[in-house]
Each structure stands twice: as C-alpha cells, then as structure tokens.
Amino acid sequence: MPEDLSKDYIKTLLSIVEEDKKAILLYVAFDLAVVSLTLSEKLLQDKGxxxxxxxxxxxxxxxxxxxxxxxxxxxxxxxxxxxNCLLTLDTARARxxxxxxxxxxxxGYIAAYVVQLLGLALLIACYVAA
Incomplete structure (x- = not known):
C-alpha cells in the first residue's frame, strides 16, 4: 500500500473512532440527564x-x-x-x-444497553403509575 494511502487510511480510522467516542458520550450524558431530571421531579416527593x-x-x-x-x-x-500506527504506517495493526x-x-457495552433499557422502563413504569 502506498505511504500516502496508508496515512489516509489510519487517519480515517482515527476519525471513525472519534465519532464512536462522541456517540458513547451521548449515552453517558443521556443517562445522567435522566437521573438528574428524575431526582428533580415530584415523583420522589410523592409517597406512593x-x-x-x-x-x-x-x-x-x-x-x-x-x-x-x-x-x-x-x-x-x-x-x-x-x-502511533501513523509513525510506522502499520495499517494492519491500526485496523x-x-x-x-x-x-x-x-x-460491557451490550450490558450497558440492557441496563439502560431496564432502568428507563422502570422509571417510565413508575411515572405511568403516578
């Protein structure tokens, strides 16, 4: 593989990983936002x-x-x-x-989705029952 093509390939991989990281941070922010909104809701004040x-x-x-x-x-x-693979142009390792x-x-990633869905389902059930 030509050197320029190897560099471009590795840079593309880096950008894909960066986009993946942004999506994961959205999940974290979503979970924390739901927790904080629920804590500030009257649901916790109701004694049901x-x-x-x-x-x-x-x-x-x-x-x-x-x-x-x-x-x-x-x-x-x-x-x-x-x-670091950019230094050696090791596209196989970068891949x-x-x-x-x-x-x-x-x-752990799949478990996070399952736990997230269970938590949301439980909160929604509590909200509907309120």
Whole structure:
C-alpha cells in the first residue's frame, strides 16, 4: 500500500473512532440527564410506594452510564495506539485495534444497553403509575 494511502487510511480510522467516542458520550450524558431530571421531579416527593423502584431505576441508569464510560475510556486509549500506527504506517495493526477493543469489551457495552433499557422502563413504569 502506498505511504500516502496508508496515512489516509489510519487517519480515517482515527476519525471513525472519534465519532464512536462522541456517540458513547451521548449515552453517558443521556443517562445522567435522566437521573438528574428524575431526582428533580415530584415523583420522589410523592409517597406512593414507588421510591424503591425509582431508586433502583436511577441506580440502573447510573450503572449504564458507568459501563458506557468504561467502554469510552478503552476507545480513548485505543486512539493513542492507532495514532502511533501513523509513525510506522502499520495499517494492519491500526485496523485490528478497534476490533480488539470491541472483542474484549463488547459484553460491557451490550450490558450497558440492557441496563439502560431496564432502568428507563422502570422509571417510565413508575411515572405511568403516578
């Protein structure tokens, strides 16, 4: 592969990873926003026996935010590894780095989605029951 093409390929990989990181941060921000909005709502002030369910739902969203952030951090560190590939123009290694991160951490990422959906479902159920 020509040198210029290798550089462009690695730079493209870097930009893709950066876009992925932005999307993950949106998930973290969403979870934290829902938690803060719920805490400021009157739902917590109402004594309808829902407090434990609300607390559990909020805890699930905080857990999801933590899991998403953990994956974000791994991708952030992978960005440095991919950038190092620019020095050697090692496109094969640059291509493998995001795959390796996904393979190693996909369980936590998928768990974050599941936990997020469970937390939201629980909060919505509490809101509807109010």
């Amino acid at each position: 026996g829902r407090e434990p369910f609300l607390a559990f739902g909020l805890g699930l969203l905080l857990l999801a935010a933590g899991l998403f952030f953990s994956y974000f951090r791994k991708m952030h560190l992978a960005t440095f590894e991919i950038a 493998e780095i995001p795959k390796d991160v996904w393979t190693e951490h996909k369980t």
